[in-house]
Amino acid sequence: xxxxxxxxxxxxxxxxxxxxxxxxxxxxxxxxxxxxxxxxxxxxxxxxxxxxxxxxxxxxxxxxxxxxxxxxxxxxxxxxxxxxxxxxxxxxxxxxxxxxxxxxxxxxxxxxxxxxxxxxxxxxxxxxxxxxxxxxxxxxxxxxxxxxxxxxxxxxxxxxxxxxxxxxxxxxxxxxxxxxxxxxxxxxxxxxxxxxxxxxxxxxxxxxxxxxxxxxxxxxxxxxxxxxxxxxxxxxxxxxxxxxxxxxxxxxxxxxxxxxxxxxxxxxxxxxxxxxxxxxxxxxxxxxxxxxxxxxxxxxxxxxxxxxxxxxxxxxxxxxxxxxxxxxxxxxxxxxxxxxxxxxxxxxxxxxxxxxxxxxxxxxxxxxxxxxxxxxxxxxxxxxxxxxxxxxxxxxxxxxxxxxxxxxxxxxxxxxxxxxxxxxxxxxxxxxxxxxxxxxxxxxxxxxxxxxxxxxxxxxxxxxxxxxxxxxxxxxxxxxxxxxxxxxxxxxxxxxxxxxxxxxxxxxxxxxxxxxxxxxxxxxxxxxxxxxxxxxxxxxxxxxxxxxxxxxxxxxxxxxxxxxxxxxxxxxxxxxxxxxxxxxxxxxxxxxxxxxxxxxxxxxxxxxxxxxxxxxxxxxxxxxxxxxxxxxxxxxxxxxxxxxxxxxxxxxxxxxxxxxxxxx
Numbered sequence: 001x002x003x004x005x006x007x008x009x010x011x012x013x014x015x016x017x018x019x020x021x022x023x024x025x026x027x028x029x030x031x032x033x034x035x036x037x038x039x040x041x042x043x044x045x046x047x048x049x050x051x052x053x054x055x056x057x058x059x060x061x062x063x064x065x066x067x068x069x070x071x072x073x074x075x076x077x078x079x080x081x082x083x084x085x086x087x088x089x090x091x092x093x094x095x096x097x098x099x100x101x102x103x104x105x106x107x108x109x110x111x112x113x114x115x116x117x118x119x120x121x122x123x124x125x126x127x128x129x130x131x132x133x134x135x136x137x138x139x140x141x142x143x144x145x146x147x148x149x150x151x152x153x154x155x156x157x158x159x160x161x162x163x164x165x166x167x168x169x170x171x172x173x174x175x176x177x178x179x180x181x182x183x184x185x186x187x188x189x190x191x192x193x194x195x196x197x198x199x200x201x202x203x204x205x206x207x208x209x210x211x212x213x214x215x216x217x218x219x220x221x222x223x224x225x226x227x228x229x230x231x232x233x234x235x236x237x238x239x240x241x242x243x244x245x246x247x248x249x250x251x252x253x254x255x256x257x258x259x260x261x262x263x264x265x266x267x268x269x270x271x272x273x274x275x276x277x278x279x280x281x282x283x284x285x286x287x288x289x290x291x292x293x294x295x296x297x298x299x300x301x302x303x304x305x306x307x308x309x310x311x312x313x314x315x316x317x318x319x320x321x322x323x324x325x326x327x328x329x330x331x332x333x334x335x336x337x338x339x340x341x342x343x344x345x346x347x348x349x350x351x352x353x354x355x356x357x358x359x360x361x362x363x364x365x366x367x368x369x370x371x372x373x374x375x376x377x378x379x380x381x382x383x384x385x386x387x388x389x390x391x392x393x394x395x396x397x398x399x400x401x402x403x404x405x406x407x408x409x410x411x412x413x414x415x416x417x418x419x420x421x422x423x424x425x426x427x428x429x430x431x432x433x434x435x436x437x438x439x440x441x442x443x444x445x446x447x448x449x450x451x452x453x454x455x456x457x458x459x460x461x462x463x464x465x466x467x468x469x470x471x472x473x474x475x476x477x478x479x480x481x482x483x484x485x486x487x488x489x490x491x492x493x494x495x496x497x498x499x500x501x502x503x504x505x506x507x508x509x510x511x512x513x514x515x516x517x518x519x520x521x522x523x524x525x526x527x528x529x530x531x532x533x534x535x536x537x538x539x540x541x542x543x544x545x546x547x548x549x550x551x552x553x554x555x556x557x558x559x560x561x562x563x564x565x566x567x568x569x570x571x572x573x574x575x576x577x578x579x580x581x582x583x584x585x586x587x588x589x590x591x592x593x594x595x596x597x598x599x600x601x602x603x604x605x606x607x608x609x610x611x612x613x614x615x616x617x618x619x620x621x622x623x624x625x626x627x628x629x630x631x632x633x634x635x636x637x638x639x640x641x642x643x644x645x646x647x648x649x650x651x652x653x654x655x656x657x658x659x660x661x662x663x664x
Contacts, residue, residue: 063243063294071240075302078237083307085229087111092226093150096219096406099142101135109134112314113147115307118271124148133315155265157220157227162258163189171255171283218377219406231258237303241295248287256283271304347383348527349534349569354505357496357638358382363397370398375496376630379407382497383414390418392425399619410627411617413497413572419615428624432616433572436609440561440568445554449608453550456606460547463516467555470511470523476503478520482541489542495638496631499525499536502641509536512552512559516545524552532567533560549603570604572614 090110091103099106113130117123124147131143138146167186235257239250256279263279264272277296281289350371352358358373361381368387373380379402385394395409402409411422412432419429445454483501487493493500510528514521522540526533533556540548553570560568616631618624 063291064298066243067241067294067298068244072298072302074240075237075299076306078233078240079303079307082230082233082237082303083111083115085226085233086114089154089223089226089230090114090146090150092219092222092406093146093153095404096153097146097149098405099138099146101138105135108314110150111307112311115311116315119304119308121271124151127151130311130315153223154227157223158231158258158261158265159191160189160224161227161231162255162262163187165255165258169251169255171252171259218408231261234303238295238299241298241302242287243291243294246287246291248284253284256280259283271300345386345529346531347386348529348532349383350386351508351527351536352382352497352499354508355495355499355502356641357634360386361398361401363394368394370394372398372401373496373634374405374407375627375634377407378402378410378627378630379405380410380412380627380631381414382412384418390414390421392421395422395425395427408623408627409619410623410631411615412627412631413614414617416613416615419617422615422617427617427619428621429615429617430624430628431613432628433574433614435569435572435612435614436604436607437567437569437612438557438607438609440557440565443557443561447608450606453554453606453608456547456550457554458547460545460551463545463547465521465545465548465551466515467551468513468515469555469559470513474503474507474511475513475520476506479503479506479523479539482520482522483537483539485542486539493638493641494635495641496634498635500638500641501537501539506537510556510559512556514540514544514548514552521545522548522552524549524556526556526568528565531565532569533565534569535571550606553607570607570609573601573604 087107087110090113091101091106093110094101094103094106101109109131112134113127116130117127120126124144127147127150128140128144131146132138132140135143163186167189232254235254236250238257239248239253242248260276260279260283261272263275266275277293280296281292284292353360353371358371360369361372362369363385368385370381370385371383373382379398381398384390388394395411398411399409411418411427413435414422423429444450445457480501480503487501499505506525509525510533511526512524514523520541521544523537524535524539525537527536528534535553535556538549538552557568616624616628618627
């Protein structure tokens with residue numbers, strides 16, 4: 001049980017989660033609401049003054065005195081088990097929010113904040129302040145966001161869990177038949193299923209001007225399991241404190257306990273004091289009231305008082321130490337680190353990191369790292385490893401980084417060599433693309449397979465088209481005009497693992513320009529290093545002569561040959577659907593129907609290139625299918641392009657992918 005035990009209502013939690021990076025919480029307003037909760041406690045006491053006056057307090061204390069030391073010990077053990085689940089719950093929320101906090105520090109901050117806030121009240125305020133103290137590298141705004149997210153996710157899990165329990169063990173209610181209780185429980189489960197489906201289909205749910213980030217279904221499942229463990233052991237702690245001879249079973253107590261918690265949530269009173277007791281007594285009329293109240297009193301001592309004392313001592317004497325993990329450091333605008341990586345590595349396509357969707361994920365347990373990015377709930381490593389060959393420990397590091405963020409790991413556009421390593425490690429592998437490439441030094445037009453290409457080049461030459469490699473400043477204004485026209489005609493550009501036009505991006509590439517007289521009518525850009533060029537952007541102007549793009553590529557092949565480049569890649573083509581089996585076949589059948597897919601294949605194959613299969617891989621078939629769908633979505637519907645300041649100092653050990661910093 002989390003900060004909701006202090007009476008945080010659903011509306012208040014949603015207000016907090018929607019409020020932006022700072023958590024949307026105004027401390028003064030939150031404190032005011034908690035003062036209102038205290039006022040509600042007083043109101044409850046006033047309304048029940050006659051019943052309280054009639055209460056046999058001697059019988060309550062007599063029942064309390066009959067408790068054996070073993071009862072107290074068992075209750076304390078159940079309390080420890082419940083708080084262990086709460087501690088893991090906090091670590092899970094840190095992962096969900098992509099916080100680099102080590103799990104042990106997150107667990108320590110979690111249980112201490114909950115132990116104090118559920119006892120002293122002011123849940124959002126006190127919980128945020130304790131987390132702030134226990135996690136020195138966390139700002140108050142970040143601690144507030146963590147606290148609010150813990151509250152919101154637990155409240156959702158409590159609702160689904162209560163519905164499931166009432167469906168299996170419906171509790172008697174004087175105003176509702178059993179079938180009505182089960183019907184309401186079934187409705188609650190349906191809403192929970194809809195939430196899980198929304199988390200799968202809508203990672204970012206727009207609600208007015210706010211965006212609600214839903215956890216992944218796997219994360220929702222873990223949250224639900226931890227909520228079950230937490231509340232079950234909390235109920236067990238109460239049950240073992242019932243006086244000897246009580247006929248109330250744990251199965252009968254648990255649904256009533258969950259509903260009493262809900263009454264405390266809605267009331268807004270600190271710790272649910274008042275509404276919790278009243279609800280539990282009302283739902284368990286067969287249990288003698290003095291015995292039940294004695295058990296609740298003992299439970300509040302064990303479950304609230306003792307953890308609060310331990311937490312207060314820990315907060316006072318052992319505040320968290322600053323984290324010693326590597327920090328993410330922003331690279332300068334000219335990206336010298338990426339320039340060095342592209343120049344030294346065999347994969348020129350690492351230049352995609354300048355675009356901002358992808359970054360470098362370093363692996364502490366192996367040299368090198370991955371160029372990786374987030375696509376929905378997938379952490380995808382794109383291409384082969386950077387600076388080294390693939391090895392099992394690098395796959396393990398990628399899985400650990402994905403797990404730390406609550407995502408699934410995937411490899412995308414990897415070579416056959418890396419695919420073999422993944423397959424031996426138990427990953428599911430499927431072909432995802434066919435890379436087509438040429439050897440510029442050996443390229444010649446004098447072969448039958450390039451007859452169609454020769455015809456296109458003759459047409460371009462007759463039109464007066466000239467092609468040359470860019471030297472000096474690029475004609476960025478004219479290039480931007482062509483790129484905008486191309487983008488408008490096609491409804492946008494693809495992204496993620498495909499480049500998009502931006503002046504600062506193409507400035508780092510090898511660019512070929514096509515002119516009619518002094519007018520630019522097209523350009524092509526290439527990721528380039530000493531060993532290979534890889535085609536990135538092809539942008540013909542509207543009305544460009546037939547054969548313009550063929551002439552640009554032919555010019556690039558000649559320029560690469562003069563530069564001594566051994567390999568020129570025309571980038572990847574989706575595999576033919578008839579050549580694919582398994583979960584990827586359906587995706588590529590749809591891809592073949594896309595606008596321009598057949599023409600692009602015909603264009604690239606006119607160069608009679610060599611081909612190499614590229615693969616996608618994931619730890620399971622289900623993960624592979626979901627990763628393929630999410631990567632395809634990220635490619636076809638990329639986020640808005642902005643100027644990028646890449647970060648390249650992330651560590652897989654700390655589950656940090658360099659999230660490319662963005663500046664406008």
